[in-house]
Amino acid sequence: MSTRTHTLTDTATMLRRNLRHTLRYPAMTVGSVFGPVIMLLLFVGILGKTLGAGLAATGGHHTGGYIGYIAPGIIITAVASGSMATAVAVCVDMTEGIVDRFRTMPIARVSILAAHVINSMITTVVSTASVIAVAMALGFRPSAGLADWAAAAGLLLLLTFALTWLAVAIGLVSETPEAASNSPMLIVFLPFIGSAFAPAGSMPPVVRQFAEYQPFTPAIETIRGLLTGTPTGHNPVIAIAWCVVIATGGYLWARAGFNRAR
Structure with a gap:
């Protein structure tokens, strides 16, 4: 068996293990869906009229109403929320000693982290799709064509991949699962200080x-443009560049942390 085949086989085995854990202990995964859905219900169902009026007053009127403006931001928030579960799962493996056992076995080391990344991407895709379904049930009506949906999906997958490696690191x-669950909170709250809920131009200087230069704003504006037809400008290029930087930094940090934890 070649090294590549051996690595793929080990990754598939580790992935099955992680998927079983996700199904047996779904609390974190459900939470990553529940949180963005609650925000969607809050900002649309309770605050939507007031916030929509404020959006129009600042010159940011959106043809799809406030839900047409906010839904892309909530979708990005759902992607960010998935990182918390990944960080906790990795930390639990490291602190409970199972990784030490894996190190003594003839398995590819990269498969341990790769399985966490793939598992996280699968669960995040499911949670993001759920948020999109709820948004559409509340009145979100994307005008995107097939190519736009494909481009939006590609960017969301790339962002998920980048944030997952950062969460793994x-x-x-x-040191503890509690610390691992708290550390990614900054990632989850960054969209709030972006253009997810209000235009960056309406904020204090x-x-x-x-807000304009942080990683999530160009991703939000790109998804918003692809799904609702608003101009995207240079945001797609900037969003992809940020994803590459975060993914590379997260991977290198994760590799260094995994090799150091012996």
Whole structure:
């Protein structure tokens, strides 16, 4: 058996293990769906009229109403929320000693982390699809064609991949699962200080500068443009560049943390 085949086989085995854990202990996965759905219900069902009026007053009127503006931001938030479960799962493996057992077995080391990444991407895709379904049930009506949906899906997958590697790294360096669950909260809240709920141009100058240049704003504006037809400008290129930087940094950090934890 070649090294590549051996690695793929080990990754598939580890992935089955992680998927079983996800099915047996679905609390974190359900939470990553439940949180964004609650935000969607809150901002659309309770605050939507007021926030929509404020959006129109600042010149940010959206043809799909406030839900047409906010839904892409909630979708990105759902992607970010999936990182918490990954960080906790990795930390649990590291602190309970199972990884030490794996190190003594003839399995490819990369398969241990790769399985976590693939498992996280699968669960995040499911949770993001659930959020999109709820948004559409609440009145979100994307005008995207097939090519636009494909491009949006590609960017969401790339962002999920990048954030998952960052979450894996956080899980590896966290001393306890509790610390691992708290550390990614900054990632989850970054869309709030972006254009997820209000245009960056309507924010105070210092906050606006941060909102315009942080990683999530170009991703949100790209998804919003692809799904609702608003201009995207240079945001797709910037969003992809951020994803590459985060994925590369997360992978290198994770590899260093995994090799150091012996």
